[in-house]
Amino acid sequence: MTERTAIRASFSRAATRYAAAAGLQRVVCDRLLELLPDRAARRVLDLGCGTGFASTGLHARYPGAMHYAVDFSLGMLRAHEQGGRTARVCADAHHLPLASASADIVFSSLMLQWCDLPVALAECRRVLREGGHMCFSTVLHGTLAEIDDAFAGLDAHRHTVSFPAPEALTAALTGSGFAVELVRRETHVEYFADARALLQSNRDIGASRVPDGARRALLGRAALRQVCNRLEAGREARGVPLTYQLAWVVARASSGDRS
Ligand SMILES: C[S@@+](CC[C@H](N)C(=O)[O-])C[C@H]1O[C@@H](n2cnc3c(N)ncnc32)[C@H](O)[C@@H]1O
Secondary structure (H helix, E strand, O other), X not given: OOHHHHHHHHHHHHHHHHHHHOHHHHHHHHHHHHOOOOOOOOEXXXXXXXXXXXXXXXXXXXXXXXXXXXXXXXXXXXXXXXXXXXXXXEOOOOOOOOOOOXXXXXXXXXXXXXXXXXXXHHHHHHHEEEEEEEEEEEEOOOOOHHHHHXXXXXXXXXXXXXXXXXXXXXXXXXXXXXXXXXXXXXEXXXXXXXXXXXXXXXXXXXXXXXOOOXXXXXXXXXXXXXXXXXXXXXXXXXXXXXXXXXXXXXXXXXXXXXX
């Protein structure tokens, strides 16, 4: 099984629990919908659409458009709430089965962190018309730091994705032919009743798989207890914290100078 197949399987397994577990994802998606540009659009993509949190908002903003809900997880697409004029497309963001310069808007909430960023951005740029908009949310370096720290030294594998620094994200956008119009960043901390609830929640949103080619070894009980103890050591009055470095970006497809 390749790592990308494993990530896809992880999201498919999570599909039925996702909507209930993904409170933060819903808020992030709603904030991204607010940033959509006021413009005419004939074709709109929701890339990494999941169960369709953005569907109603995208239809409301672009009622005359044809909408494409794209996800590489069949489980997520099956759970997707369908609106009118929506084609559900099972495809990988790295190789979209869409014609070049065919879309006006690519909307993507919390998917890009699972991708090879330059490859996925180049593919988004390819399908966007000149002047089209890429509106996405993602997470940056420092996200899930508590999980990284809790697993440190216990095995040879990473337990979270290697999230990009803000400068790397901007450079990848510019290098892929985008002019950045807006970036918003925010630190958000989620609190959990205990360490096990924190780890379970990460599994329920399908996020416990990492795409660095490392196979996750099963941790023994003692090691898992140590992970939980380390997470519990960070407990605050509101519970056991988990940090997200969130970013919302609006960028325009531009054939301008990429240097
Ligand atoms: C955290 S969920 C976000 C779902 C949705 N956008 C939302 O806001 O709830 C990430 C989604 O991206 C999808 N995904 C991850 N990597 C992908 C890829 N390479 N191509 C297509 N979809 C991908 C997953 O299957 C999952 O549905």
